[in-house]
Amino acid sequence: MxxxxxxxxxxxxxxxxxxxxxxxxxxxxxxxxxxxxxxxDAARARDAVHAPLDVAALQAELSEFETLALRSAAADRSIYLRRPDLGRKLAEEDRAGLAKGDYDLAFVICDGLSSAAVAAHAGATLRAAHEALPDLSIAPVAIVIQGRVAVGDEVGQGLGARMVAVLIGERPGLTVADSLGIYLTYNPRSGCPDSDRNCLSNIHLSGGQTPAQAASKLAWLVREARRLGLTGTKLKEEAPTLAASETTAIPKE
Structure with missing residues (x-):
């Protein structure tokens, strides 16, 4: 020894x-x-929760996509943390301003409980997911401030999307403060239960899923959701694990 x-x-x-x-x-x-x-590490976790998301910087990073800057019904961070219900709904004027189209999938980016996660990983994850789903019609990317997972239901419904994928900052811990999660929902609608969603979590570069790996699994879930007409507890994530060095491109069906 x-x-x-x-x-x-x-x-x-x-x-x-x-x-x-x-x-x-x-x-x-x-x-x-x-x-x-x-x-x-405790200070990093607090900063991740309270630091505001730089929406202009994120939109600049995602300049190849059409983006919408939206807000939840929680007027500020303090209200957001105390009133989870308000983070699940869009501000009334933003809900009314959504233009309904006909899309297979909508991506919604929410600051959630870690703006650091969104700033670090949302761009790479979104880009990889787009590349992995070349044959789908995809709505403009919605960026929601003070948003929780369920706010994606209103966005997806308002945009006329058959599925919504919410990229959101996960609650930080004392080992990782910038972990991103993705929640996929088929037929998004107000009042949709959490049991109708599939979750991919721990997307970060400190021992979690890489953006490329998460995008590959998301693409698998999206295709299965389209085939079965559902997401949630009846859709089990059985996608093969993608090595970090592999491409995320998936052939068209």
Whole structure:
């Protein structure tokens, strides 16, 4: 047994997880490096929740797409955090301003609980998903401030999309503050239950799914949803895992 493992029996476990284990102690508290690391990660998590999404910068990044800047019924961040119900609905004037079309799929980007996740990964994920679904008619990309997952139902319904994919910042933790999630819903409509959605989570570059891997799985789910006419608990995600180095392009059906 190495000297390191003899001195620190948790060393081997730390190689297999990012969890905080065997931190030790200094007197009645944590050692200074462990405490400083905890405080830094906690600050990153708070910033991810409270920092506003730079919509103009995101629109510039997505300049090849037509984008719509929308707001939920939550007027500001404080209300959004205290009133989840308002984050699930569009502001009245934005709902009324949606132009109904005829689309297979609508993408909705919401800041959710991590604007950092959206800023870091939404652009790459959206671009990869578009490339993986070349034969679908796709609506303008909606960017919703103070939005939660269900706000995508109103957007999809208002745009006349048969499916909606919501890219949203996930609740940050003390290991990852920029994790993105995708929620796919067939036949989006107001009052749609969460059991009618499929979720892809942990999209980030710190040991999670890469944007390319998530886009490949989303494309598989979209095609199965079209074939079966549903999403949710009756649609099991059984897509093959895509290696990070592989392309996300999928042949047309």
């Amino acid at each position: 190495s000297d390191d493992l003899t001195r620190d029996p948790f060393a081997r476990l730390r190689q297999a997880t990012r969890a905080r284990i065997g931190l030790g102690r200094s007197g009645a508290g944590l050692p200074t490096p462990a405490l400083a690391s905890f405080r830094l």
